[in-house]
Amino acid sequence: DGGITQSPKYLFRKEGQNVTLSCEQNLNHDAMYWYRQDPGQGLRLIYYSQIVNDFQKGDIAEGYSVSREKKESFPLTVTSAQKNPTAFYLCASSIDLAAEAFFGQGTRLTVV
């Protein structure tokens, strides 16, 4: 089955630690995205990538980093510089930036 796989589903991090969230897609999509979702707010864009080896900052990129070395993979690192990292993180992909995006099942990150 084609789809987007995010792992892990739940992640706990101590303050001051970096953590990496995984996102893999087998839809052959060029574009990939990372969003953050907080209660009562719309999805906010962290980073997006239009093509392999290229990525752009979204609206809330501070404290996050990404890489796009393979078409299928777009990992997100939440660094210790992110002041409020506890949230639900969603990865998505689309054929291109103008097409509808399809989402993974999310990773819930909690800082303890």
Added chain:
Amino acid sequence: EDQVTQSPEALRLQEGESSSLNCSYTVSGLRGLFWYRQDPGKGPEFLFTLYSAGEEKEKERLKATLTKKESFLHITAPKPEDSATYLCAVLSYGNKLVFGAGTILRVKS
């Protein structure tokens, strides 16, 4: 600045009671408007794309419509399994996608 506002924030319906969700937007050139359904703890599920005013799309009990300023998601004779958060997102010609905060729908049997 591109903005998307969804109303109401929450809606409770009885099974079979039809209603509409609203998504109003201001954007510098609409390239597309998307509707998604999101269940608790899950990622959004794509429902519809609308591209131009007057366009309509249907899927089972759901029908999405688009005007120059807003979109409606009409739910006809809803069932409890239609309970979810419904998200609207608009894409501008700058390829910027902006999401609304969503409408939480609860359908009671």
